[in-house]
Amino acid sequence: MIANLDRARDLMESCEVDALVATTPDNVLYLTGYEGWFERRNSEDMLDPLSRAIQFPSYAVLTKSDRPALIVVASFGATAAGLGAIDVQHFGRPVGSPDTKSAPSAIEVLVQVLKQRGLVDCRIGIELRAPASDRAADLGARLPLARLDDCSVLLRYIRAVKTADEIRLMRECAEASQQAAVTALALARPGRDMLDISTAYRVEVARYDAELDHFAWGVSDGGIAMQVSSALKETDLCYVDFGCRRRGYFSDAGLTLAMREPRADALAAIDNLVRSLDAGSAALQAGRPASACQVEMTRALHTGSASEHCSASGHGLGVQVRDLPFVAPRTTERLRDQCVDLPADLPLEAGMVINLEASVFVAGEYSANVERSYVVRQHGAELLVSAPPAVLMPGAQGRTP
Structure with a gap:
């Protein structure tokens, strides 16, 4: 326990x-x-x-x-x-x-x-x-x-606030998920069915005594699909979001799969997503409202490429994949039951584990995702696990903008 x-x-x-x-x-x-x-x-x-x-x-x-x-x-x-x-x-x-x-x-x-x-x-x-x-x-x-x-x-x-043992379990879960995703996505080739890669992720997380929670793809019409059966194309640049559950705790992460070197405008948009997460994670400080993180993420997005197609958000992680607090725009709404009355825009506390995500969808052209989890400490935040490449290119070294 x-x-x-x-x-x-x-x-x-x-x-x-x-x-x-x-x-x-x-x-x-x-x-x-x-x-x-x-x-x-x-x-x-x-x-x-x-x-x-x-x-x-x-x-x-x-x-x-x-x-x-x-x-x-x-x-x-x-x-x-x-x-x-x-x-x-x-x-x-x-x-x-x-x-x-x-x-x-x-x-x-x-x-x-x-x-x-x-x-x-x-x-x-x-x-x-x-x-x-x-x-x-x-x-x-x-x-x-x-x-x-x-x-x-x-x-x-x-x-919402984790013990050291909880953070250890969540770190192990995130490491298992990340390694499984990198292994599964290494199978990507033009003509390969996306479903084969999703299945490979499911198999790989099982090797770590974990179970699939989600493996989602950005698709060409601008949506997100689970268990999609579609052949990868040589020109694909895809949003990927994945997570598993291990010993009661969830992981949630994401990156971008590139079947070839992305064109300059897409790379600029992905750089923008990374800057958004950097700005948001810098705002993850105990005592600040969760919305401060969303404000900084959005501000960073609006100064870069393809900003009209980008979004940024975040949420807590734990025994539920979306837990308190939520990184969202400022609100005066309340979270209430018959025991507590709290601001929906919760103040951050040391020990919270927060998932941040920035993504871009340009319908008919490309999608991209950068998603990482952080532990809030008293004077800042640290990555739950080392960050994967923002762009993963099978057969080549991943690119971290």
Whole structure:
């Protein structure tokens, strides 16, 4: 378990929340380390056709002092057996059990865990996204003295700042993804199907104990396509965006594939994208709003070539591929749940991992992408992994403008 529990408990204290109950697979994973394959892929009606088509439950409970608790279906309890310093509780009956007695439900076990921790008349933050809202009503009926408040935004905000162990895992994931992409793109030749290269990336990330999240191409009409079957041409200059998931954490990166030396105007546009990322990363300083990065990226784009076709943005990375904070234009909007009220334009904090991307699409001619991830430190930012070439030319040394 590598969650930022110190940050979680500090925020619980400041929000006057006595316990957090996670109900979605991402946040259960974050708080306990439990990778709920079964819960991600199955709904209740897939096991019982008379049940509702809602996600199969698992819960994580975090208090200010006790070790995290995991409530998981008994048949998959073995998956949680090696998680270490958490309290694992099962609901339901294990597969093959001869016991004919009625087995406790997930809500019944959750109530038992909360009561054991003395949380019967306190404030409990719980994710209230459907279907959890229905289950929360059941929980409220069983704990009538407790106050149940939505903590969906609070949990995302907790996740925004990474521990050193999280950054290590994310670095390993990014390194695996980058090496897999370079290996796969080395196969590019005129006439080669783009789908072959996407498949090669999928195979390569598996060698690093990772799984494909995305491998996207810029196509000639100006759009972006996944799993596209189209032969590469000798004149192609293509946007490529790729990422994988490893041990619960995502990577996201991008570069430009050139089938031959790009023409001068395209190279100038790519140089412009690199300058945009350089300007944006220089603005990734603790205490500054996330929008300051977007302002600097956009300013750099507007001083260079093909600026009318360029865009720049960014987002946090973690157990979700697009997490807080978002690098976007300034806004006065708020991120709210019943526990926190935050500016949507979040101030940057040391330990955040931010993905920055600048791209250009000139329909019918070319597309290009430069995308890298950074760790925010107290006085600046550093690359999560060494930057790949901005332009990769198979059979030639990649060009880094």
